[in-house]
Amino acid sequence: MDSIELFTGAGGLALGTHMAGFHHRGLMEWNDDACDTLRRNAKLNALPGISGWRVHQTDVRMMSFDLFGEVDLIAGGPPCQPFSLGGKHRAQDDSRNMFPEFVRAVRELQPRAFILENVKGLLRQSFSNYFEYIKLQLEYPTITKRRDEEWTDHRNRLEEVRTKGRHQGLKYNVISELLNAADYGVPQTRERVFVVGFRSDTNLEWHFPEPTHSLDALKWDQYITKEYWKRHRIRAPRNEPVSLGVKLSDLEQDGPFKTKPWRTVRDAIAGLPEPIAGRDAKDFSNHRLNPGAKVYPGHTGSPIDLPSKTLKAGVHGVPGGENMIAYPDGSVRYLTVREAARVQTFPDTWLFEGSWSEAMRQLGNAVPVDLAAVVANSVAAKLNAGDEH
Template identity: 90%
Template sequence: MDSIELFTGAGGLALGTHLAGFHHRGLMEWNDDACDTLRRNAKVNALPGISDWRVHQADVRLLSFDIFGPVDLVAGGPPCQPFSLGGKHRAQDDSRNMFPEFVRAVRELRPRAFILENVKGLLRQSFSNYFEYIKLQLEYPSVTKKRDEEWTDHRNRLEDVKTRGRPQALKYNVISELLNAADYGVPQTRERVFIVGFRADTGLEWHFPEPTHSMDALKWDQFVTGDYWKRHRLRAPRTKPISLGVKLSDLEKGAPLKTKPWRTVRDAIADLPEPIEGRDAKEFTNHRLNVGARAYPGHTGSPIDLPSKTLKAGVHGVPGGENMLAYPDGTVRYLTVREAARVQTFPDTWRFEGSWSEAMRQLGNAVPVELAAVVANSVAAKLKASDEH
């Protein structure tokens, strides 16, 4: 199955869809370092089957998507800063708002399905009308915005089309959901909005995959059975945390948990050597110590025995607090790029180009590979089943 990837960044979503069996006919990205990362990894075939990836470094507003031919999937994560909780919250008034370009790709290529992801901030109450407008455009991509038409007027026309119920030349069945990456085995509490659509004439039914991991299961593993500490050959803490989000007594009385434990930072990085300042570890690229980390109110780092806090790219530089590791004794240090890549579930063979701050920015903007793969695998399974019939 063929696909294209918009706003590829360092390749998190692209890797997830690749692992699900999609073949990328083109990857679009404009950032120099992100493009260098993509090209370098394609050149050395960092993951089997990506040596033919073609990176198009360009402003997508200047591209005609017709050059990529028919595809089964359009995927991408438009720049999140217009909607991010850490951004300026300008939404549709932000020049970086690229949702219209994603809609245009769907309109021009008419894929059987699309996967779009973005930040939780898209669901802010102040953006609710625009979020519904985005979904309406994706449902009816051929009902285009007129020159000089206000987006609110275009939204009203789309609502008229939807309520009228007449068949359209191009229509998609669209659903959206907020997913927490930790609930799907990613060692990070990262919430992302996914919007998935199937072309209406495919007649396919689909729903988001059910969570496979939970915080309750982690607390059971750590403070009921103690298996977590045994697995890491550590002595269990003498005192149990005051706030667990759930009472241990309730866990102990409950039915056996059907989910796996949330994965922690320690789970993700336990087999990595301790990083050294000034040079990478022999066996691992991008694994060197960046000194100078310090904790202060609001920037306390991620406790090593919990999933990482959400890694962020930042508006005015990489926010250090979200990219620090906090040990039980109160000390902190910066995550190495390789450790952050583990937290984002990139393979160890994936090398990031640019300085530490630029590599961390790429990671802060990325979709966790394993979360992307969970969604993409579910979409691919539906498309493959349709082909077989």
């Protein structure tokens, strides 16, 4: 099945859809370092089958999507700064708002399905009307905004079309959900909004995949069976997880759990040598120590025996609190780029171009590969099943 990727960044979503069996006919990205990352990994065939990836370094507003021909899937994460909790929250008034370009790609290529992802901030109450507007545009992509028409008036027209229920043109069945990456095996509590649509003439039924991992299962593994500590060959702590509001008596009553344990920072970085400053570790690219990590209020790091906090790109540089490991003895250090890549579930063969801060920015903007793969695998399975009937 063929696909294109918009706003590819360092390739998290593109890798997930690739792993699900989609063949990318084009990857679009603007950032120099992110494009260098994509090109280098394609040249090295960092993952089997990606050597043919074609990277278009371009402003998507200037792109004619017709050159890609017929595709089964469009995927992408439009720039999130207009909606991010760490951004300036200008939403539809922000020049970086690229949702209209994603809608245009759907309108021009009419894929059988699309996957759009974005930050949790898109669900904030102040943006709720605009989020519904985005979904309505994706539902009826050929009903376009008129020149000089306010977006609220366009939204009203789309709502009228939906309530009338007689639209005969291009239509998608669209659903959205907030997913926590930790619930799907990613060692990071990263919440992302996914919007998935299937072209209505496919007549396919679909729902978001059920979570496979949980905090309760992690606490069971750590404090009831203690298998977690045995697996890492370290002594189990005496303290109960009171700070997380988990009672061991409740765990014993409810467990064992059908879900797997949340994966932790310690799980993610297992097998990597201790980093040193000045040079990469042997056999591991992008794995060198960046010194200078410090703790201060609001800047405390991610406890090593829990999933990482959400890695962030930051508006004014990289916020180090989310990009530090916090050890039980109170010490902290910055994650290396390779460790952050593992937290984002990129394969060790994936190389990142640019300085430490720029590589971290790419990672902070990325979709966790394994989360993308879970959603993409489910979409691919449904499309393939539709082909068989």
